[in-house]
Amino acid sequence: MSDPRDCSFRAAGGRFNYRVGAIIAKGDQLLLARNPQEKRAFYYSVGGRVRFGESLEEALLRELREETGLDCKLERLAAIHENFFPDDDGVLWHELAVFFTVQLSPELAAIESGRRTDHGPAGEYLEWVDRRDCAGLTIYPGFFRTVDFSRAQGVLHVLDRE
Secondary structure, three states: OOOOOEOEEEEOOEEEEEEEEEEOEEOOEEEEEEOOOOOOOOEEEOEEEOEOOOOHHHHHHHHHHHHHOOOOOEEEEEEEEEEEEEOOOOOEEEEEEEEEEEOOOHHHHOOOOOEEOOOOOOOOEEEEEEHHHOOOOOEEOHHHHOOOOOOOOOOEEEEEEO
16 A cells, blocks of 8 residues: 555656565465455565664564564564566656564464455555465565575675566
8 A cells, every 4th residue: 555655656757666475485385465456366475665764674574563463573684686677557766675584483383375465555465375386476576585584694685677
């Protein structure tokens, strides 16, 4: 949902978006979101836009509360993603996304696939997706398919241009 405090704006030639994302892993499964109302079928990280004046951690904790209904604990900064892409309407986006690993609490682990988010777009739901068995799925960001953040150290920096 759009909020006037979101750090997302029109710029010459397209749009800029500043977002945070959660890396929630249960073994090889990642908790991802999907909105069936989108024109294309794809999965994306739990998270959303940073609001003006929020720290990255504050923004992600708010988004996690909104989308899972839970107060979560962040573990570490894991990835910075610079992404340049056209949306389905041809609008060019420049997105800066920052990802944190999230501690898997018993409550998070108990979330069932198909659970609707509390404050996401209408119809948005959460699903556990197995990184080892997702060949036919579109997942954003793409590096979620290949990076095992439970083993990775340091902060990953990814630059994508579509």
